[in-house]
Amino acid sequence: MNEVLLSIRNLNATYNADSNRSIHAIRDLNIDVLRGEVLALVGESGSGKSTMGLSILRLIESPHEIKGNITFNGVDEQVSVFDLDPYKIREFRWKKVAMVFQSAMNILNPVMRVEAQFIDTFEAHGIIDDYDKRINHYLELAGLGKKVRRLYPHELSGGMKQRVNIALALSCEPELLIADEPTTALDVVVQREVLYELRRLKEELNLTIIFITHDLGVASSIADRIAVFYAGRIVEINKKDEITNNPMHPYSKLLLSTAITLKTDKDSVLTQLEGTPPDLSVEIKGCSFYPRCPVRENACKSFTPNDQAKGEWVECIKPGAMNLKEVDNPRGERR
Ligand code: ATP
Ligand code: MG
Numbered sequence: 148m149n150e151v152l153l154s155i156r157n158l159n160a161t162y163n164a165d166s167n168r169s170i171h172a173i174r175d176l177n178i179d180v181l182r183g184e185v186l187a188l189v190g191e192s193g194s195g196k197s198t199m200g201l202s203i204l205r206l207i208e209s210p211h212e213i214k215g216n217i218t219f220n221g222v223d224e225q226v227s228v229f230d231l232d233p234y235k236i237r238e239f240r241w242k243k244v245a246m247v248f249q250s251a252m253n254i255l256n257p258v259m260r261v262e263a264q265f266i267d268t269f270e271a272h273g274i275i276d277d278y279d280k281r282i283n284h285y286l287e288l289a290g291l292g293k294k295v296r297r298l299y300p301h302e303l304s305g306g307m308k309q310r311v312n313i314a315l316a317l318s319c320e321p322e323l324l325i326a327d328e329p330t331t332a333l334d335v336v337v338q339r340e341v342l343y344e345l346r347r348l349k350e351e352l353n354l355t356i357i358f359i360t361h362d363l364g365v366a367s368s369i370a371d372r373i374a375v376f377y378a379g380r381i382v383e384i385n386k387k388d389e390i391t392n393n394p395m396h397p398y399s400k401l402l403l404s405t406a407i408t409l410k411t412d413k414d415s416v417l418t419q420l421e422g423t424p425p426d427l428s429v430e431i432k433g434c435s436f437y438p439r440c441p442v443r444e445n446a447c448k449s450f451t452p453n454d455q456a457k458g459e460w461v462e463c464i465k466p467g468a469m470n471l472k473e474v475d476n477p478r479g480e481r482r
Pocket of ligand 2: 198
């Protein structure tokens with residue numbers, strides 16, 4: 148599973164929301180996504196997870212800016228995503244890479260039956276035959292029966308809506324699926340079912356999945372690798388077991404101490420993450436986690452991040468330095 152499917156280099160995304168304030172949401176990000184893996188992107192709200200997903204599909208448009216390079220090595224061709232012309236980018240979206248958007252629960256058209264939403268998607272992407280067979284097939288893949296075809300979105304439960312969204316995203320047979328917080332609005336039981344379904348689909352369809360969540364517990368139940376996001380960068384990336392058993396970055400440790408994972412026992416004390424992430428409209432010098440880090444030292448102020456594209460990576464001058472006792476004191480008040 149070491150073949151690189153998607154390669155992101157020096158990605159920078161800036162939202163020019165108003166004339167005097169730009170938000171640097173992704174800062175020099177490098178990552179390789181491997182064919183066949185489930186890669187989870189984990190981090191607090193505003194850390195840039197969705198922006199990475201949207202950048203891959205080139206859905207960040209003027210006045211906002213994206214720079215860098217994204218290369219997709221599909222089974223039939225290799226494309227540089229930022230070089231695609233308008234026709235090719237349409238082909239690329241959904242046929243190579245599909246996305247279940249954050250808040251996808253509300254994305255279905257309320258006045259169209261489920262089957263009509265499939266037909267719309269097929270027509271938009273040049274699929275012209277076998278609609279009936281295809282709709283049944285993708286609904287079944289997502290764990291839904293044929294009856295769902297005739298229903299309107301308001302007749303579906305939250306879990307069913309999310310399954311319809313997943314079925315729609317798969318209906319053009321993409322190689323990579325980006326699922327942005329697909330289980331966040333669901334209760335725990337339905338959440339578990341959808342996670343199971345996604346994992347099964349990955350095996351059945353030979354999919355690669357980028358799974359976005361703010362919940363390290365959820366990430367640990369589906370991912371092969373986990374990338375921890377902080378302030379527009381990946382501060383740690385490693386195999387799921389390494390991140391959940393032995394996180395090296397102080398932020399990953401703190402995030403783990405706030406999450407319920409399969410290894411959390413009944414006596415564990417969950418902590419709360421103190422402080423707030425930095426303002427991304429102001430240039431960040433040195434380590435972005437410095438103000439919140441319980442083990443910070445002066446050298447961290449001038450720390451220059453290195454390339455983190457390959458394999459495992461920790462963006463910290465003292466990886467593994469923080470022990471669990473310090474997690475009990477997340478603000479580092481002893482200083
Ligand atoms: P969440 O977990 O809340 O979904 P996220 O990690 O997905 O967060 P992004 O949505 O990628 O984070 O946002 C990264 C940063 O960019 C945040 O500071 C956010 O406020 C800002 N941002 C996102 N979209 C826009 C936009 N359209 N205009 C201006 N700023 C934006
Ligand atoms: Mg998001």
